[in-house]
Amino acid sequence: MRNLDRIGERLMEHAYLTFLAVGIGLLICIPAGIYAHRHRRIYAPVTWFAGLLYTIPSLALFAFLTTYTGLTTLTAEIGLVSYTLLILVRNVVAGLDGVPVDTREAAQGMGYTSRQLLWRVELPLAFPVILAGIRVATVTIIGLVTVTSLIGKGGLGFFILQGMRRFFSTPIIVGAGLSVLLAVTADVTLLGLQKLLTPWTRARAGPA
Amino acid sequence: MIRLVDVVKRFPNSTALAVDHLTLEVEEGETAVLVGPSGCGKTTTMKMINRLEEPTSGSIYVDGRDVTLQDPVALRRGIGYVIQTIGLLPHRTVAQNIATVPELLGWDGSRIQGRVKELTGMLELSRELLSRYPSELSGGQRQRVGVARALAADPPVMLMDEPFGAVDPIVRARLQDQFLDIQDRLKKTILFVTHDIDEAIKMADRIAILNAGGILEQYDSPKEILREPANDFVKEFLGSERGLKRLALMKVGEIEVEEGPAVSPEDSAGRAQGVMQTFGTTWVSVVKDGELLGWVDSQSLAGKATVGEATARRFSAYLTAESSLREALDALITSKTQVAAVVWEGQRYRGILTAERISTEIVS
Numbered sequence: 164m165r166n167l168d169r170i171g172e173r174l175m176e177h178a179y180l181t182f183l184a185v186g187i188g189l190l191i192c193i194p195a196g197i198y199a200h201r202h203r204r205i206y207a208p209v210t211w212f213a214g215l216l217y218t219i220p221s222l223a224l225f226a227f228l229t230t231y232t233g234l235t236t237l238t239a240e241i242g243l244v245s246y247t248l249l250i251l252v253r254n255v256v257a258g259l260d261g262v263p264v265d266t267r268e269a270a271q272g273m274g275y276t277s278r279q280l281l282w283r284v285e286l287p288l289a290f291p292v293i294l295a296g297i298r299v300a301t302v303t304i305i306g307l308v309t310v311t312s313l314i315g316k317g318g319l320g321f322f323i324l325q326g327m328r329r330f331f332s333t334p335i336i337v338g339a340g341l342s343v344l345l346a347v348t349a350d351v352t353l354l355g356l357q358k359l360l361t362p363w364t365r366a367r368a369g370p371a
Numbered sequence: 372m373i374r375l376v377d378v379v380k381r382f383p384n385s386t387a388l389a390v391d392h393l394t395l396e397v398e399e400g401e402t403a404v405l406v407g408p409s410g411c412g413k414t415t416t417m418k419m420i421n422r423l424e425e426p427t428s429g430s431i432y433v434d435g436r437d438v439t440l441q442d443p444v445a446l447r448r449g450i451g452y453v454i455q456t457i458g459l460l461p462h463r464t465v466a467q468n469i470a471t472v473p474e475l476l477g478w479d480g481s482r483i484q485g486r487v488k489e490l491t492g493m494l495e496l497s498r499e500l501l502s503r504y505p506s507e508l509s510g511g512q513r514q515r516v517g518v519a520r521a522l523a524a525d526p527p528v529m530l531m532d533e534p535f536g537a538v539d540p541i542v543r544a545r546l547q548d549q550f551l552d553i554q555d556r557l558k559k560t561i562l563f564v565t566h567d568i569d570e571a572i573k574m575a576d577r578i579a580i581l582n583a584g585g586i587l588e589q590y591d592s593p594k595e596i597l598r599e600p601a602n603d604f605v606k607e608f609l610g611s612e613r614g615l616k617r618l619a620l621m622k623v624g625e626i627e628v629e630e631g632p633a634v635s636p637e638d639s640a641g642r643a644q645g646v647m648q649t650f651g652t653t654w655v656s657v658v659k660d661g662e663l664l665g666w667v668d669s670q671s672l673a674g675k676a677t678v679g680e681a682t683a684r685r686f687s688a689y690l691t692a693e694s695s696l697r698e699a700l701d702a703l704i705t706s707k708t709q710v711a712a713v714v715w716e717g718q719r720y721r722g723i724l725t726a727e728r729i730s731t732e733i734v735s
Contacts, residue, residue, distance in 0.1 A: 269458025272421055272530075273472050273520075274448030287462045363462045363504040 170322075174341060177318025180311065181304045181349070184240055188247030188300060193293075196255025197281065206256060213249035221246070221310045229314055239311040246307055247300040254296025258289025291364055294357045298350050305346040309338065319345070372560035373397040373420060373528060378429030380415055380585065389415045390585035392429070397577075399527075400558040403590075404575035406565055407608070412585030413564045417530050420562065421447045433528055448472055451521035451529035451559070455536040457513050459505035465516050466501040472524040490519040493553060511542040518550065522557075532564045547573055568609060572597070572616055580605050594620050614733050615697055623699055623724065624692030626732050628713045631723035633658045636679030640672045656712065656720065657683040663712055663720035686712040690724060700729050 199206040224242045232238040262285050270284045286293075309320030317324065322338030325331075358365065373396070380390035390412040397403040405413040418424040420431055422443040431438045438446055459468050466487050467474075473483045491498060494515045505513060514535060521529055535543045535550075547570065554561065565571055571578050572593045579590045582604055589601040597617040600606040609616070632650040634643045636659050643655050647669065657664040657678055665683030675681050688702035688711035702711050703726045713721045 263456075263458070263461070265454060265456040265458040266460060267458075268423065269452070269454055270460065270471075272423055272447055272452035272454070272458075274444050274446075274475050276444050279475070284460060284462075361462070363506065 170319075170337065170341070173318050173321050173338075174345065176316070177305070177308050177320075177342065177345060178349075180236070180239060180243065180308045180316065180318055181301060181345075184243035184304050184308075185247055185251075185297060185301050187240065187244045188251050189297070191244070192248060192251035192255050196252050196259065199252065200256050200259040209252060210249065213245075213252055216245040217249040219245075221307055222313070225311060225314050234315040236316060238314055239308075239316040242311070243304055243307060247304060250300045250303065251293075251296050254293050254299075255289065258292030258296075259285055261292055262288045287361075291357060291361050294353060298353045301349050301353065302346045305342060305349060309342055318342075372399040372401075372434060373403075373562055374432040374435075375416070375420075376430045376432075378416070378419065378431060379427045380412065380419060380424065381427045388412075388584055390419070390426075393585060393587055395579055395587065395590060397560055397562055399560050401576040402554060402559075402561040402563055402574055403577045403579060404563045404565060404571040405579050405581060406568055406571040407581035408583060409566065410583050411581035413566075413581055414532055416581075416585070417532055417562055417564050420530055421450050421452060448475055448524065449526050449528070451524075451526040451531075453517050453521045453529070453531045453534040455533035457517035457534075457537070459513060459516060459520070461505050464502050464504055465496070465508070468505065468516055469519045469523055471520055472526075476524055478524075486523060490522060493522075494519045495549070510538040511546060514538060514546055515549075518546075518553075522553075527560060529559045529561045530564075531561060533566070534563075535570070536565070543570075550574075569616070572620065580608060615700075617733060618697035618700055618729065619695050621696040621732070622692060623690050623694045623696060623713060624715075626696070626728075628722035628724050629728060631656055631710075631712075633720065634678050635659055636664070636677065638678050640675050640678060640681075643667065643672055643678050644669060654708070656723070658720045661720060662718045663714055666712075686710070688712070689714055691715060692721075696729055696732065699724055700726065703729070 195209060199209050221242060224245070225238065228238045228241055232241065266284065266288070267280065270280055275284065308316075308318045309323055311317045312320030312324040319338040319342045322334035326333065326335035326338065375393050375395045378390055378393045379388060381388050393412075393416060395403070405416060407413050415424055419426050420433065420438065422438055425439070433446070433450065460471070463471075469487045469490055470483045473486060478486075487501070490496075491501065496512065496515055496519065500508065500512060500516075505516070508516065514537065518534060521531070535546045538546065551574065563571075563574055565574075575593050577591060578593055578596055580588045580596065582588050588608075589596055589605050594617065596605065597609060597613055597620065600609055600613075606613070632646045632652050632654070633656040634646055636657060647653060647655050654666045654668040655678075656666050663686075665685050667678060667681045667683055671681040671684075672678065687706035687708060690699050690702060690711050690713045692713075692715050694702075699711060703709055703724070709726055711724045713724050715721050
């Protein structure tokens, strides 16, 4: 029973670290993506930078960050968030790019202000693509959270590390298995959320 | 109602003018159609009116007010706008799409609902469609929703850019007829853009023919443009069958019909023979108290004392005041006698119409 409590605690920590990372990633990427969509010139530098962050080996990044921010959640989150950026910013821009030109023009012609256009037309229409990015980012981050066990965080990664140190496979299987289960659950939940929030994407063409 | 004065549009990075010193006025309640080849600036002209484009110079007035001095958002909410691809909002249902401008204007819910219902009826859209998304509609339904949406806040001015462009000819004709009916009642001031001269002739009170580079070649009623094209460009743009296109616009009631040979049933057979001789025909119309009974020829009169004793036969073609001369011509060339009887309301006899008579109308 004590084990179960600990597993539950770590599972919650895992979910929390993931949620925080993707959430902060979105808070950065939605404005950045909107800006890059409108000012095309900065799109390449933005993705270049996010891509650079993405290529840094996670182990090296966490090791490097600890010298500045110590063994803290902040360290974990700086690393995790930086891995969400490339996926999220690309999907925000792709989603906005996918808004049909004629829809935008018609909306403008009917008298939407640019803010109304963004919130009521562009972002809702970009939402399925943005959410697809959120799903990929979430699954990626759930895997990466385990690495943060090296800096004393790690959610379910804690058990994996424990198993490695003791040459004992049960905790590894529990940690890895639950991590996969969490990823699948999150993915399915987000997909369900998308279907629920974007009923128009389910509507199929009627008679020609 | 819509007035353009010396409007010039030059796009950045282009030496050529898109619109070249255009002056044009659309009278209140009229439909003016801008027509011309691609690159003639017709869409640009339209977009300058609701300020999706800004003129390089010149002034544009809607309802007497200079558009460049108005807030573009407020201006656009006061102008109905339909574009070729319709641009329905894919994430909003048909009802929500129609309600777009009233919502932006902050109408209350019940007023919006009432208006949506009204427009659904006006455009003969089935109620079931209201909860559907645009992707579930047929092309014709989408275009009607587009028109309903543009009409929603009852704007006095409408801009329509090839609103019936994306559908097949049969559906297009039906949409055009429907819109003409609606316009008959609503009397909006409309600027309509098309590249199709036949659509222009059908929809317009006045047609503005634009040439490449945004030069206005002629601005007049369809009838006048067809009767007297200003230059070779217009003539060429009107295409072949200019005469037939003109005939389609003229009504039998607008021309003088020949009285033709006519007798009453009480007249003697001899008098009928005399009338035929005078007119140089082999037949004569039988008219009783102004009502056309039919026609008789010398053969059927043989041995009869009065016209009434012979059986009057029906004409092979009947025309009314409302028939177009094109319909009249069609009836004439497909009838055996090449003569059509013209009747007004019911069977009131007015005279006869021949192909020759129609031809003189076109030539004059």
